[in-house]
Amino acid sequence: MIRALWTAGTGMNVQQVNLDIIANNIANVNTNGFKKSRADFQDLMYQTLRLQGIKTGEGNEVPTGIEIGHGAMLAAVQKVFMQGDFQETQNELDIAIEGNGFLTVIMPTGEKGYTRSASLKRDSDGKIVTSDGYELDPSMTIPKNAISISIRPNGTVSAKLSDQSEPQQLGTIELATFPNPSGLKSMGKCLYMETDASGTPITGKPGEDGRGTLLQGFLEMSNVNVMQEMINLIIGQRAYEVNSKAIQAADEMLQMANNVRR
């Protein structure tokens, strides 16, 4: 059979995954702290029908061989950790991270998760938690009689209590950086987990060793650019279409071949 059928089929497959990823990006255009994904493609292996450089019968060398490629495949789906825009919320527990770094949270399984969606809340005990109720690591409790909370760019959290004139220091919010953030595993809910590829996290105070700083009263918006996604969508759809045309053409060729003997 004609290889073109399968080759164009791999092209359609790849574009289908591409559209899936674009759709997920667009669906999260308003998700705070969301980082877009990107599909990276590669060509599949080649079948060499004739190798270049070999000697022909007359002793000449074949300058160019015959190589037939077998289509495309998905090489990786990469998270793009580009900074998102900031949105002012004036909520004292909303923090945006300017620069590299993730907040560390303890997931219900006891494992550590990392997030950039820092719309923090208080639970019934006064502990600082994420919207999903996951505790921050290191954990921090806000006293019941706190009037206002201030979070400094270097991570220091202090609260003004109703019975004291001087603000009381509660602790420090630490940031974790990774050698290769693209290697993190996405858990959904804007949470990421450490993998072998991401490397071990380096935790420390914001602002030190290239870590980003904190900005209170702001949230980091999704880094999805709608215009760019729309363009990618159009390109992806057209690429899908042209692959289907190649399948049609290969099919027509087979039909002609079959009609030789009537």
Added chain:
Amino acid sequence: MLKGIYRALTGKAVTERRMEMVANNIANALTAGYKASRPIFKIIDDQRGFQADKTVQQVGSGSIYDLSSYTNFAEAAMVESGNNLDVGIEGDGFFVVVLDGKNMYTRNGQFTLNQEKKLITMDGNPVMGEGGDITIDGSDVKIESDGTIYVDKKYANKIRIVTFDDKTSLRNYGRSLFVNTDKRAEEKIPEQYTLKQGFYEASNVDIIKEMIEMMSALRAYESYTKVDQFFSEMMSKLINLGRM
């Protein structure tokens, strides 16, 4: 037997290969750094027959296509990605990637890091610098136009860019890699190139050209089929002559 029918058959086989190349190009229309394959046809216009009476007898003048393929290394557009480990080469040159101890070459500059903080391709193969593996230990990565990498404002390494005088010895390996098949061909530093951080090179497949190629292959195939049918009818008449 009638020779024409074999010619049509060769034509058909070649056209199928042509179609397969088009399909591969189209499938890789969005593969970063992909270089399109193109078919080359050669016409063997005189077929040497048996040596009768010591003179070379020319049998027919029909043309048989001899097909080979070449890779079109034309430069493609740069796509801005904003990812600071994406590098595009403007001008001549390839990145050097080591796979199983062997140098491979690629124009696909979508890189990432492994757990040892080494710069790798999406397949996990290390990208070579002038001083061996490129280690990026730090968060602020700046890649200059000549390939010099500064990590946290300190010199780290320089991305190695090489080219070949004759690129026909580069064979497609798949996975965006090229392998050099001619041992005599040597790597050399290209005279002029510019690296662009935050960009990657798109595929150089021209969809319009591929569509035209596809239509022309399809029609050629149709014509060969007609020739087949014609010969088939002719033979059928010949055979039926005896039944008069």
